[in-house]
Amino acid sequence: MGDYKKMFFLLAVLFTPYITNAQEPLLDSLDKSVLKNTGIASGLLFTGAFAMDEAFRDFTLSASNDFMDRYTHMANYMGSKKVVLPLNALVYAGGFVSGNKELQKTSFNAFKSLMASSAVTISLKYLTGRSRPYTDQGAYALDPFPENKHAFRSLPSGHSTLAFAFFTPFAEKYTRWLYTIPFSVGLSRIYKDDHWTSDVVLGSAIGFLSGYFFQKKSRHIEVSLNGIVIKF
Secondary structure, three states: OOHHHHHHHHHHHHOOOEEEOOOOOOOOHHHHHHHHHHHHHHHHHHHHHHHHHHHHHHHHHHOOOHHHHHHHHHHHHOOOHHHHHHHHHHHHHHHHHHOOHHHHHHHHHHHHHHHHHHHHHHHHHHHHOEOOHHHOOOOOOEOOOOOOOHHHOOOOOHHHHHHHHHHHHHHHHOOHHHHHHHHHHHHHHHHOOOOOHHHHHHHHHHHHHHHHHHHHOOOOOEEEEOOEEEEO
């Protein structure tokens, strides 16, 4: 084992967190069921999309038109961290200024969702090192731990993750019509040839599951990192 691998292993051992008060339920039975069923459905969709990624790409490229060009160009922005993070800060500030506690709480849940889902997505991007469609290297070209290679960070879709992680708490609290926005973001990533369909399925699932969990959980989670307790 190389020195860098030993270092990562040591850090993993030292900073492996454990959750306290795990005997207390975080979610009611309905919410657990939603998360379970979503996870299963996402796994099946991902498997199917992964097998058909090349065919889906060929169809999308052949179906381009001016309307979709404009539509996906606009939708794409709603999955960008340069838009989502400032927007969430503005929503939280609006809730604070207006004294709307529920809006503040939902916005904070969205923030936690964004942070948690981003950590998962970024890790998977580096672990898989999947080539993006526009490289024309095929759907199954992998280069794990790519160094400064944006073209090999396709799986999962970060835009889809961020969009669902941000909008899910608000959709569950206010109106589920908001889900049309992250769905549009996912579609735009496929249409613009930046992601395979399975990238978008996995990124969307990560974002939704994170957003739903933080919005629906009934209590704080306490995570201990070698004696340092973090509540969220």
